[in-house]
Amino acid sequence: MVDDRKLDVLRAIVEDYVATEEPVGSKALVERHGLGVSPATVRNDMAALEEEGYIHQPHTSAGRVPTDKGYRLFVDKLATLKPMSTAERRAISTLLDGAVDLDDVVQKSVRLLSQLTRQVAIVQYPTLSRSTVRHVELVALTPTRLMLILILSTGRVEQRLVELETALADAELAELRVAVNRATAGVQIAAAAAALGDLPDAVRPEQADSTRSIVTVLAEAMSDHRSDERVAVSGTANLARYGDFDTAVRPLLEALEEHVVLLKLLGESGADAVTVRIGHEGPYSELAATSVVATGYGPMDAHLGSLGVVGPTRMDYPGSMAAVRAVARYVSRILDEGNQ
Amino acid sequence: MVDDRKLDVLRAIVEDYVATEEPVGSKALVERHGLGVSPATVRNDMAALEEEGYIHQPHTSAGRVPTDKGYRLFVDKLATLKPMSTAERRAISTLLDGAVDLDDVVQKSVRLLSQLTRQVAIVQYPTLSRSTVRHVELVALTPTRLMLILILSTGRVEQRLVELETALADAELAELRVAVNRATAGVQIAAAAAALGDLPDAVRPEQADSTRSIVTVLAEAMSDHRSDERVAVSGTANLARYGDFDTAVRPLLEALEEHVVLLKLLGESGADAVTVRIGHEGPYSELAATSVVATGYGPMDAHLGSLGVVGPTRMDYPGSMAAVRAVARYVSRILDEGNQ
DNA sequence: GTTGGCACTCCCATCAGACGAGTGCCAGAC
DNA sequence: GTCTGGCACTCGTCTGATGGGAGTGCCAAC
Numbered sequence: 001m002v003d004d005r006k007l008d009v010l011r012a013i014v015e016d017y018v019a020t021e022e023p024v025g026s027k028a029l030v031e032r033h034g035l036g037v038s039p040a041t042v043r044n045d046m047a048a049l050e051e052e053g054y055i056h057q058p059h060t061s062a063g064r065v066p067t068d069k070g071y072r073l074f075v076d077k078l079a080t081l082k083p084m085s086t087a088e089r090r091a092i093s094t095l096l097d098g099a100v101d102l103d104d105v106v107q108k109s110v111r112l113l114s115q116l117t118r119q120v121a122i123v124q125y126p127t128l129s130r131s132t133v134r135h136v137e138l139v140a141l142t143p144t145r146l147m148l149i150l151i152l153s154t155g156r157v158e159q160r161l162v163e164l165e166t167a168l169a170d171a172e173l174a175e176l177r178v179a180v181n182r183a184t185a186g187v188q189i190a191a192a193a194a195a196l197g198d199l200p201d202a203v204r205p206e207q208a209d210s211t212r213s214i215v216t217v218l219a220e221a222m223s224d225h226r227s228d229e230r231v232a233v234s235g236t237a238n239l240a241r242y243g244d245f246d247t248a249v250r251p252l253l254e255a256l257e258e259h260v261v262l263l264k265l266l267g268e269s270g271a272d273a274v275t276v277r278i279g280h281e282g283p284y285s286e287l288a289a290t291s292v293v294a295t296g297y298g299p300m301d302a303h304l305g306s307l308g309v310v311g312p313t314r315m316d317y318p319g320s321m322a323a324v325r326a327v328a329r330y331v332s333r334i335l336d337e338g339n340q
Numbered sequence: 341m342v343d344d345r346k347l348d349v350l351r352a353i354v355e356d357y358v359a360t361e362e363p364v365g366s367k368a369l370v371e372r373h374g375l376g377v378s379p380a381t382v383r384n385d386m387a388a389l390e391e392e393g394y395i396h397q398p399h400t401s402a403g404r405v406p407t408d409k410g411y412r413l414f415v416d417k418l419a420t421l422k423p424m425s426t427a428e429r430r431a432i433s434t435l436l437d438g439a440v441d442l443d444d445v446v447q448k449s450v451r452l453l454s455q456l457t458r459q460v461a462i463v464q465y466p467t468l469s470r471s472t473v474r475h476v477e478l479v480a481l482t483p484t485r486l487m488l489i490l491i492l493s494t495g496r497v498e499q500r501l502v503e504l505e506t507a508l509a510d511a512e513l514a515e516l517r518v519a520v521n522r523a524t525a526g527v528q529i530a531a532a533a534a535a536l537g538d539l540p541d542a543v544r545p546e547q548a549d550s551t552r553s554i555v556t557v558l559a560e561a562m563s564d565h566r567s568d569e570r571v572a573v574s575g576t577a578n579l580a581r582y583g584d585f586d587t588a589v590r591p592l593l594e595a596l597e598e599h600v601v602l603l604k605l606l607g608e609s610g611a612d613a614v615t616v617r618i619g620h621e622g623p624y625s626e627l628a629a630t631s632v633v634a635t636g637y638g639p640m641d642a643h644l645g646s647l648g649v650v651g652p653t654r655m656d657y658p659g660s661m662a663a664v665r666a667v668a669r670y671v672s673r674i675l676d677e678g679n680q
Numbered sequence: 681g682t683t684g685g686c687a688c689t690c691c692c693a694t695c696a697g698a699c700g701a702g703t704g705c706c707a708g709a710c
Numbered sequence: 711g712t713c714t715g716g717c718a719c720t721c722g723t724c725t726g727a728t729g730g731g732a733g734t735g736c737c738a739a740c
Contacts, residue, residue: 043704059722061720151487240593401733682739686736689732697724699724703719705718
């Protein structure tokens with residue numbers, strides 16, 4: 001049984017431990033929080049909480065430290081998300097409204113998130129896979145060298161160079177441009193590559209080879225999920241505040257280099273809920289000392305990517321959750337605007 | 341006077357210290373390197389080297405550690421660049437040849453460089469300022485919404501959205517496209533913005549407003565040196581091997597967040613020479629414990645950007661210098677190819 | 681100029697002891 | 711039945727002393 005006061009005690013322990021990074025004892029607890037009971041009572045509650053696995057004693061004569069299970073209960077039951085201050089809200093909106101393109105949005109967001117939370121922030125670039133083709137542009141750099149530019153509904157722009165065997169006249173190029181766009185505009189990117197398949201047969205025979213080259217590269221760019229794996233990271237310096245270097249900082253630094261690992265950490269969180277993964281709950285045993293607070297983003301219900309923060313299990317969950325949610329909402333809104 | 345054997349002793353000290361991270365004594369030195377003299381002799385040389393400020397004794401009964409001045413002499417006089425192994429060369433060329441666009445080149449290079457050197461690698465994105473305009477594309481997303489795409493000689497592509505007051509017909513757009521390209525193609529980007537200035541007056545009056553909007557955004561994109569300040573960083577996890585966290589790792593982690601600081605660290609190294617900045621020689625006193633090995637890159641003699649590695653003063657200078665030079669050459673070559 | 685010997689310095693690892701924060705438990709109060 | 715004050719106990723940490731050892735500087739001999 002976990003009654004109300006025990007919850008209060010747990011919350012107090014979590015808050016104090018997060019603030020001081022030191023095991024918290026019964027006496028200090030009563031002093032710092034107006035619990036209205038004596039240290040002895042708190043000790044009884046602590047013994048019960050420990051019995052149930054919510055807190056833990058590093059050694060017999062030390063204070064208590066929350067366990068992963070304790071943080072979990074704290075997050076599930078107690079955390080009322082700290083609302084962002086209006087100053088913070090304003091900072092978010094003015095910063096992100098000033099972004100000039102998609103990369104800029106991502107980079108500004110990740111930076112912002114790390115500053116708001118004083119943690120390491122991670123933002124996944126919007127995936128291509130759910131977006132549609134808005135326009136394909138073919139630009140002749142030289143008669144036999146084209147630049148293909150693929151503009152997607154998310155605002156993402158992909159570019160590719162193509163070498164042609166035979167030169168292509170301007171008029172032919174224009175025809176081809178129309179044909180390609182007719183075939184792909186508005187089509188989901190996954191389907192667009194297939195939609196181009198017939199094109200080489202549909203054009204005049206003398207253009208077939210060139211068209212084939214173009215279609216090949218274009219299809220490759222469309223099905224290239226490389227950018228699905230792109231993430232931006234910021235705030236690594238915040239790791240310096242960690243206590244234990246070898247068990248906490250080093251594994252995380254290594255993980256930050258591996259974008260695939262980061263994506264797995266962020267997970268496929270739904271666009272609405274903020275997901276909290278605490279310590280061992282995560283997929284990597286080396287990262288048992290770190291927690292992840294993440295959520296998805298994207299206009300409406302379309303999940304375009306995830307963003308979040310990683311930090312020590314001993315972190316400010318309410319604050320981080322609020323910041324993650326706020327940034328995700330602003331990013332979603334901006335992507336939506338660019339998409340009308 | 342620093343005679344030949346003393347140089348040998350210094351080199352041996354540097355090499356051993358780099359390898360072991362521990363002060364090196366006279367006895368161990370003679371054992372590990374075939375110096376052909378006795379420890380006592382080496383001690384005499386060490387005393388002289390210390391007198392001249394090349395090495396330093398942490399405490400009376402400890403071995404010697406190179407000073408910044410000692411590393412400097414080591415780098416200037418002794419380092420024969422380790423040639424890259426053929427396996428390494430092949431790894432570099434196959435990796436970088438597989439890059440699909442400019443961002444990809446930069447990202448692959450930085451990753452490669454950090455892996456080769458096991459240090460933190462930094463690559464500056466090519467500056468816009470020295471590049472010329474290759475093509476400007478105007479794409480109508482909706483009748484009143486254009487996407488401007490600016491293709492530069494370095495392969496860089498900038499994109500901007502423009503909202504127009506009044507709709508623009510396809511034919512008008514085509515005219516405008518021709519006019520813009522006639523004014524700017526091949527022009528240095530710094531001059532291109534100015535070259536566009538007259539355009540609104542040269543078109544038909546009913547297009548003047550739209551043209552003005554387009555020109556404004558385009559000029560802004562051209563003179564936007566934001567991307568001059570972009571850098572890619574990789575290999576942060578290698579910091580984990582550092583010994584002293586507070587004096588060495590933390591300041592560097594903080595510096596890595598500030599791209600402006602990084603750019604200053606990289607400096608404006610000439611495209612040919614590899615610059616080595618050791619400890620206090622650098623511009624930041626907080627980074628007195630870190631060295632920078634950097635060089636410029638760019639096809640021919642055009643300096644498009646810098647790249648390099650940062651690490652502890654106690655680093656493998658010959659190896660890092662060789663890797664930095666090799667990567668810079670490959671990057672230059674690739675940029676050159678894309679530029680014909 | 682080089683070498684072997686030797687006394688000296690001083691860091692570091694180890695250990696014992698004092699200290700104190702924090703606990704668990706118990707008897708008594710509300 | 712729950713809370714509280716008291717008290718003995720535990721155990722990590724801090725302090726100071728001690729010994730070992732790596733490395734030095736100097737000197738006399740080659």
